[in-house]
Structure formats: structure tokens, C-alpha cells
Amino acid sequence: MKENLSFTETEVGAGSILAARGRVDSSNAGLFEEQLVAAQSRGPSVLIIDFTEIDYMSSAGLRVLLMTAKKTKAAGSRLILCGLSDHIREVFDVSGFSVIFTICDTREDALSTAGL
Amino acid sequence: MSTRMELTLANDLTEIARLADRVEAFCDEAGVPDGARLQVTLVLDELVTNAITYGYPDGSRREDAVNVILEHDGQQLLMTVTDTGIPFDPLTAPEPDIDAALDDRPIGGLGIHFLRSFMTGVDYVRDGGRNCLRFARRIDETDTLP
Numbered sequence: 304m305k306e307n308l309s310f311t312e313t314e315v316g317a318g319s320i321l322a323a324r325g326r327v328d329s330s331n332a333g334l335f336e337e338q339l340v341a342a343q344s345r346g347p348s349v350l351i352i353d354f355t356e357i358d359y360m361s362s363a364g365l366r367v368l369l370m371t372a373k374k375t376k377a378a379g380s381r382l383i384l385c386g387l388s389d390h391i392r393e394v395f396d397v398s399g400f401s402v403i404f405t406i407c408d409t410r411e412d413a414l415s416t417a418g419l
Numbered sequence: 420m421s422t423r424m425e426l427t428l429a430n431d432l433t434e435i436a437r438l439a440d441r442v443e444a445f446c447d448e449a450g451v452p453d454g455a456r457l458q459v460t461l462v463l464d465e466l467v468t469n470a471i472t473y474g475y476p477d478g479s480r481r482e483d484a485v486n487v488i489l490e491h492d493g494q495q496l497l498m499t500v501t502d503t504g505i506p507f508d509p510l511t512a513p514e515p516d517i518d519a520a521l522d523d524r525p526i527g528g529l530g531i532h533f534l535r536s537f538m539t540g541v542d543y544v545r546d547g548g549r550n551c552l553r554f555a556r557r558i559d560e561t562d563t564l565p
Contacts, residue, residue: 307436326439328435328436328439328464328468329432329435329464329468329471329472330432330433330434330435330436359439359457359460359461361461361464361465361468361530362465362529362530362533363468365529366526366527366529369521369524369526370526372521373521373522376521376522389454390453390454390457390458393454394461394533397517397532397533397536397537398517398529398532399517399518399519399524403520403521403524
């Protein structure tokens with residue numbers, strides 16, 4: 304149960320892609336936050352979070368994303384999300400998050416949008 | 420055909436994974452479509468997380484803090500969530516401003532917003548020292564079959 308959330312980070316030019324795998328809920332949102340803070344602290348011009356392998360996320364994950372978006376904006380860099388499942392996309396829509404995040408269908412679209 | 424599941428949880432957030440596993444297994448067995456299963460899992464997760472996080476401000480550990488009942492009667496899923504925490508009626512909680520700009524976006528309140536958005540027939544009573552919340556999720560033709 305401890306390993307229900309894992310990450311792979313890939314540098315692409317001045318940007319970075321953080322691919323998450325598993326599920327994000329209130330029991331492991333702290334780990335999600337640590338990973339996003341660490342990825343951001345390395346100062347990428349664009350941080351892409353790839354959700355392709357994430358099949359579930361609760362508001363605990365949305366809270367971390369909201370904080371990350373605020374920090375990214377303050378740091379003058381960009382945050383792009385990609386690979387959201389239909390269910391997570393629905394949760395974003397209902398939360399009003401779809402309009403405050405840049406969301407791309409695929410990692411390729413995200414890289415293209417980022418100019419990487 | 421009617422099926423039923425009951426689960427008792429301690430006031431510890433590590434219980435959320437067990438809750439999700441049990442809800443998924445129940446829905447698979449009952450043939451509940453993925454969309455409905457994910458919404459029910461999400462709302463139960465949010466409500467139980469709230470009960471565990473805010474219901475016991477004295478920090479006491481309770482092995483039987485939250486009780487979740489899930490029933491499927493063929494047309495809908497019926498959920499009953501009770502907890503022994505401090506009184507809290509989610510129906511009186513203010514709606515979060517989901518149209519606020521990024522910098523003004525509130526951090527809390529989304530779990531109850533999901534309850535209101537995805538579920539029907541939400542009813543709350545405080546009964547015998549427990550918060551008792553009931554709600555339903557109809558399974559209809561807009562849900563894709565598993």
C-alpha cells in the first residue's frame with residue numbers, strides 16, 4: 304500500500320516532465336507535494352506533469368496542484384498538465400480547475416505547447 | 420438483486436486506501452460502471468477524509484470512527500456514512516468559489532462540492548452522537564457499462 308504512488312522525472316531542454324503513477328488521495332498527498340516541490344525547486348522553465356498513469360485523484364491532489372500553480376506563477380515559469388483520464392478531467396471540470404490550468408491531451412501536445 | 424457492503428474504519432488517513440479497495444471490489448462484483456464507481460469512490464474518500472481530519476480535534480484514536488454502508492439495488496447505489504466525530508452537517512457548509520482566479524482560489528470545500536455535484540438525495544442527521552449522511556448515485560444510460 305505504501306508504493307501506490309511513484310514518479311519518474313525527465314529533463315527536456317530547460318523543461319522537466321514529471322510522470323506520476325498510481326493514485327493520489329489524502330493518505331499520500333504529502334508525497335505528491337514533496338515531489339512537485341522538488342521538481343519545481345530545480346528551476347525548470349516549464350514543468351509538465353504527466354497524469355497518464357494516474358487513475359484516481361481526490362481533492363487532496365487538487366490542493367497540491369493549486370499550490371504548485373501559485374508557486375510556478377510566482378517563479379515566472381509555466382506549469383502544464385497532460386494525460387488526464389476522463390474521470391480526472393470530470394473532477395477538474397466540476398472543480399473549475401480546467402480553466403485555471405493549461406491542460407494538454409498527450410505528453411507530445413504538452414511538449415509542443417511548451418515549445419520544447 | 421440487492422447487494423450490500425459494510426466497512427468500519429479507524430480515524431487514520433491510511434484507511435483511505437482500504438476504503439478505495441473495498442469500494443472497487445464491491446462495484447466490480449455488482450457490475451457498477453466505471454464512471455459511477457469512480458464518483459462514488461471519490462465522494463466516499465472525501466467524506467471519510469473530512470471526518471478523520473476534522474472530526475477528532477482532541478487527537479484521540481478510534482478504531483470504529485467511521486462506518487460506511489454501500490448498497491446496490493440494481494438501479495442505484497445507496498451510501499450511508501456515519502462517524503462519531505464532532506457534529507458537522509456538510510449541507511450547511513458554504514459552496515467554494517469555483518470561478519475564482521488562481522490567486523484567490525480557496526483550498527478547501529471541494530469534497531462537499533463533489534458530494535453535491537455527483538450525488539442525489541443527500542440527507543444529514545445527527546443521531547445518537549453520530550453524524551449520519553445518506554446519499555445516492557443513480558446508475559443510468561449515460562454511464563458506460565464496464
